[in-house]
Amino acid sequence: MLDVLKALADPCRLRLVAVLLRGEFTVQELTAILGMGQSRISRHLKILTEAGVLSVKRQGTWSYYRAGGDSPFFAAIRSAVEQGTEALPERGRDLAAVAAVLEERRRKSQEFFDLHARQWDDIARTLLPVSEYRERLLALVPEGATVVEIGLGTGGLLPALAARAKRVIGIDHSPAMLEEARRRLAAAGLGGIELRLGEMTHLPLPDNVAECAVLNMVLHHAADPQAVLAEIRRVLAPGGSLLLVDLARHEREWVREQLADQWLGFEEDELTAWLSAAGFPYVRCERIEGMKGHEAVLVVRAAD
Numbered sequence: 001m002l003d004v005l006k007a008l009a010d011p012c013r014l015r016l017v018a019v020l021l022r023g024e025f026t027v028q029e030l031t032a033i034l035g036m037g038q039s040r041i042s043r044h045l046k047i048l049t050e051a052g053v054l055s056v057k058r059q060g061t062w063s064y065y066r067a068g069g070d071s072p073f074f075a076a077i078r079s080a081v082e083q084g085t086e087a088l089p090e091r092g093r094d095l096a097a098v099a100a101v102l103e104e105r106r107r108k109s110q111e112f113f114d115l116h117a118r119q120w121d122d123i124a125r126t127l128l129p130v131s132e133y134r135e136r137l138l139a140l141v142p143e144g145a146t147v148v149e150i151g152l153g154t155g156g157l158l159p160a161l162a163a164r165a166k167r168v169i170g171i172d173h174s175p176a177m178l179e180e181a182r183r184r185l186a187a188a189g190l191g192g193i194e195l196r197l198g199e200m201t202h203l204p205l206p207d208n209v210a211e212c213a214v215l216n217m218v219l220h221h222a223a224d225p226q227a228v229l230a231e232i233r234r235v236l237a238p239g240g241s242l243l244l245v246d247l248a249r250h251e252r253e254w255v256r257e258q259l260a261d262q263w264l265g266f267e268e269d270e271l272t273a274w275l276s277a278a279g280f281p282y283v284r285c286e287r288i289e290g291m292k293g294h295e296a297v298l299v300v301r302a303a304d
């Protein structure tokens with residue numbers, strides 16, 4: 001407890017913790033965000049990591065820091081620290097700098113999907129137990145509902161969603177992915193599905209429009225997952241549900257560079273806390289173990 005309190009008792013380290021509560025960043029990114037020298041940042045990061053406030057994952061020459069290390073005491077006071085850091089004098093400036101770094105990553109992710117739209121389905125089948133989790137996901141889609149699929153990719157789920165739903169709206173920020181989805185729908189002779197170009201943090205939808213939102217293998221691309229979940233809550237009608245499928249936390253760092261992933265999957269507890277903060281207090285999560293070299297996947301149903 002003393003180590004955690006000592007580590008936090010410094011204005012610069014508090015700023016660092018506040019920033020890392022918003023996402024995972026490298027030393028280089030943190031240097032740019034806080035506008036401080038690398039050796040100073042590294043020294044503070046070392047103190048916070050040794051106290052169990054932060055954890056670090058190495059990826060080749062890069063190290064990504066995140067809030068939450070091995071200290072149970074920090075886990076217990078985490079939300080109070082998060083609230084307290086809102087009053088830091090540099091808060092507005094630091095958040096603007098975080099937003100600039102996240103925007104740069106989002107731009108790279110969009111570039112990746114625009115470039116690889118044609119190969120995406122093959123990439124997914126190699127890495128993920130697609131047929132197992134799709135089946136679980138589709139079984140949770142309510143019949144006769146208005147369903148919004150966010151980050152629809154090449155639209156592989158759309159025909160099955162359309163078979164259950166009253167209305168289906170698909171959204172993606174990659175024009176190339178949307179083009180692939182349009183091609184798929186045309187080939188299947190499926191009309192009546194609305195496809196829209198849009199950002200998951202600013203969905204091109206009015207409030208309360210859908211009874212069900214589907215987010216399938218998309219959240220690990222989010223620069224700010226909490227903002228995405230809150231935006232989804234906005235477009236869901238009261239009583240609506242979010243069906244979220246994503247990677248369980250893993251250690252394969254190469255996905256950041258090669259697949260434009262921003263998160264190495266998620267812990268069940270982490271997702272539950274974010275969902276609850278976004279207005280989804282009811283969360284049920286099933287873990288599907290990956291076979292044949294596939295990743296483990298979490299299938300989550302969240303509701304209010």
Ligand SMILES: C[S@@+](CC[C@H](N)C(=O)[O-])C[C@H]1O[C@@H](n2cnc3c(N)ncnc32)[C@H](O)[C@@H]1O
Binds near residue numbers: 174177198201221
């Ligand atoms: C890993 S693919 C998954 C596609 C599809 N859901 C599937 O499982 O095959 C992620 C998709 O999310 C989209 N995406 C990533 N970031 C996004 C954002 N910020 N806003 C909207 N779509 C996004 C990508 O363009 C891509 O089509």
